[in-house]
Amino acid sequence: DTGVSQDPRHKITKRGQNVTFRCDPISEHNRLYWYRQTLGQGPEFLTYFQNEAQLEKSRLLSDRFSAERPKGSFSTLEIQRTEQGDSAMYLCASSSWTARSYNEQFFGPGTRLTVL
């Protein structure tokens, strides 16, 4: 399968614990994005990378959240001191330059986080 992969698919944690998610983009896609989706809402942008550079971060991304893409391939998203409000689906997407733009993004299956 050459699509975007995410690990783990599900994570249950207790409030106050740290969690880390991994995303492997489609190979050769140089842009990688993180989104968060809660029930009944569309995904909300968190941050994105072009190669290893983090180019944009949402105001939603508090200082408890950090994302890295150290070698320009896979990425990790860490949430420190989790809160119940962090419970959501965390989606990763990737894209590459096409004839038109970077903008067609392909999503992974997501990591569903439940904070108890």
Added chain:
Amino acid sequence: RKEVEQDPGPFNVPEGATVAFNCTYSNSASQSFFWYRQDCRKEPKLLMSVYSSGNEDGRFTAQLNRASQYISLLIRDSKLSDSATYLCVVNMPAGGTSYGKLTFGQGTILTVHP
């Protein structure tokens, strides 16, 4: 006001019906427009891009009106398998020249019944 607004529905239609979804966006500098489809507890998947001239892909027709900042999706001859949430998606500037992020509407729920 939300940056991308959709009627959340739900829309319940019989097989074979034609159904239309509408969407408005707030930023006139928005650059690219899409419809994504999301099945229950699955990831969003690109259904089609939306171009100013309008575009069609089989039973699906998308249109963009930049002057009114309005996007539409028409589904003809609905199938049971069309049941899903349809997300209106806009690529809008986030300050400076960054056009990296996608902004999603809330999604419109469609249920096609026999």
